Amino acid sequence: xSTTTELTQPRRQPALMPSPHTPWxxxxxxxxxxxxxxxAVLLAFAWPSVTAKVQNLPIAAVGNPDQVSQIAAKAPAGxxxxxxxxxxxxxxxxxKQRQVYGAIVLGTSPEILVASAGSPVASQALTQMGAQxxxxxxxQAIGKLQSALTQAAQAAQAAxxxxxxxxxxxxxxxxxxxxxxxxxxxxTDVVPLSSDDARGTGLAVAGLPLAMxxxxxxxLISLFVSGTWRRLGAILAYGVVAGLGLAGILQxxxxxxxxxxxxxxxxxxxxxxxxxxxIVGLNALxxxxxxxxxxxxxxxxxxxxxxxTQPKExxxxxxxxVGQWLVPGASGTLLRDLSYFPDASAAFPWLVLGLWTxxxxxxxxxxxxxxxxxxxxx
Numbered sequence: 572x573s574t575t576t577e578l579t580q581p582r583r584q585p586a587l588m589p590s591p592h593t594p595w596x597x598x599x600x601x602x603x604x605x606x607x608x609x610x611a612v613l614l615a616f617a618w619p620s621v622t623a624k625v626q627n628l629p630i631a632a633v634g635n636p637d638q639v640s641q642i643a644a645k646a647p648a649g650x651x652x653x654x655x656x657x658x659x660x661x662x663x664x665x666x667k668q669r670q671v672y673g674a675i676v677l678g679t680s681p682e683i684l685v686a687s688a689g690s691p692v693a694s695q696a697l698t699q700m701g702a703q704x705x706x707x708x709x710x711q712a713i714g715k716l717q718s719a720l721t722q723a724a725q726a727a728q729a730a731x732x733x734x735x736x737x738x739x740x741x742x743x744x745x746x747x748x749x750x751x752x753x754x755x756x757x758x759t760d761v762v763p764l765s766s767d768d769a770r771g772t773g774l775a776v777a778g779l780p781l782a783m784x785x786x787x788x789x790x791l792i793s794l795f796v797s798g799t800w801r802r803l804g805a806i807l808a809y810g811v812v813a814g815l816g817l818a819g820i821l822q823x824x825x826x827x828x829x830x831x832x833x834x835x836x837x838x839x840x841x842x843x844x845x846x847x848x849x850i851v852g853l854n855a856l857x858x859x860x861x862x863x864x865x866x867x868x869x870x871x872x873x874x875x876x877x878x879x880t881q882p883k884e885x886x887x888x889x890x891x892x893v894g895q896w897l898v899p900g901a902s903g904t905l906l907r908d909l910s911y912f913p914d915a916s917a918a919f920p921w922l923v924l925g926l927w928t929x930x931x932x933x934x935x936x937x938x939x940x941x942x943x944x945x946x947x948x949x
Contacts, residue, residue: 615871623885625696627652629670631662631684634677642675645707646700652884659684663761669908669915672882673697681708681754686762688911691771692881698758705756762911765829773827774907778879781839782869782899784813785846790862792847793854799939802855803932806847814840829910838909841924842902848931849898855938873897878904895919898927 629652632639643653654671656662659682662674666686672693674684683701685694764771788809796805818836822828828835846869853861876886876894883891883900894900905920 612871615875619875619886619890620880622887623881625650625885627884628672628693628696628882629654629884630697631656631665631671631674632677633657633659633662633674638677642677645703664914666761667912667914669912675700675704679754680757682757682759685758685760686911687760687764687771688762688907690882691764692885694760701756701758708754708756764911765826767826773821773825774903774910775879777821777827777906778874778877778899778903781817781842781902782846782874784817785843785898786850786866786869788813788843789847789850789854789865793851793862799855799935802851802935806844806851806931809847810840810844813843814838817843828906830913831909834909835906838902838905838920838924841921841928842898842905845898845924845927845931848928848935850931852931852934852938855935869898873899876900877902896923898924901927 625647626649628650632642632653633656634642639653639655643651654665656665656674659674659676662671662676662684665671666674666684666689669689672689673686675697676682676684681704683697683704685697687694768774788806792802792805792809796802814836817839818828818832821839822832822835846865849868850862850865853865855861857864873894876890876897877899878886878891878894879899883895885891886894895904901920901923905917905924908915908917908920
């Protein structure tokens with residue numbers, strides 16, 4: 572009877588136990604960690620722009636030693652790295668080889684040579700220098716003109732008083748006055764940007780999607796692909812497809828990139844392969860924490876130091892050079908060279924991307940052997 576009663580009566584659900592509260596010290600540590608993280612993100616992205624200044628800008632100067640020394644003396648201390656060139660043609664060649672960002676041609680026809688494709692910021696700085704040079708020339712010309720007019724007045728007074736030498740002085744002064752014409756400083760852009768990206772923002776903005784593209788591929792392959800060879804194959808296939816797709820958008824649609832489409836696609840593909848390989852390799856070696864480490868290296872260190880928006884010389888030393896050894900900096904420099912500076916040597920950025928790719932592949936292989944089960948010996 573009791574058994575039948577127990578079967579017919581509904582069972583009582585056990586009371587839900589309240590979840591234990593997080594201890595206050597743990598909650599406060601979490602809040603502190605989040606605050607530190609957001610401050611680190613701000614520093615990573617804002618520090619290069621805030622601390623950057625016009626310094627050590629490599630430019631060429633064409634003129635006699637006295638004129639070049641005057642330019643160096645009148646420029647703010649440490650702002651220029653002046654390299655002499657024997658002629659305007661040599662200065663143009665140095666710009667096209669990306670050894671300098673521009674040039675100052677002195678003499679009777681002063682000229683400022685800029686390369687907006689190399690760096691719009693450097694071009695703007697050199698253009699402002701041209702305006703200052705024009706002001707200095709005008710001041711000097713006015714001084715010469717005033718001196719010539721004074722001599723003419725003195726010669727006229729001497730001639731009026733009956734002094735014979737005054738006539739010759741008056742003629743010389745009258746001939747000197749027209750010679751005080753003010754030469755105009757010409758600004759010439761020897762390597763201009765594409766008309767579709769006249770301000771150079773497209774190439775600078777492209778850096779973040781390229782970095783994110785490599786990260787996305789690395790994360791997805793880390794999570795959804797197993798096996799060393801399969802991961803390497805997936806990374807290679809991703810690089811080919813992503814390179815063609817991103818180059819098609821940046822060059823075929825936005826017209827940000829110039830030059831050979833296939834070379835640009837190869838550079839983009841190698842860039843995303845290098846980033847993806849590092850993330851997958853770190854994940855294989857140390858687990859999911861490797862994804863975070865790879866993201867920090869790429870997004871929070873490499874991208875801010877890439878110098879896509881300003882010359883690397885403007886960053887505090889040695890961070891401008893450090894950025895060129897990371898994937899975002901090498902990728903940006905390589906795409907700029909391929910698009911606008913075919914005469915410049917692109918061996919260094921190709922080498923950097925290749926080394927990062929090799930390092931990622933090595934980490935993937937090491938992670939495979941580290942995680943492989945031990946073979947029992949009979």
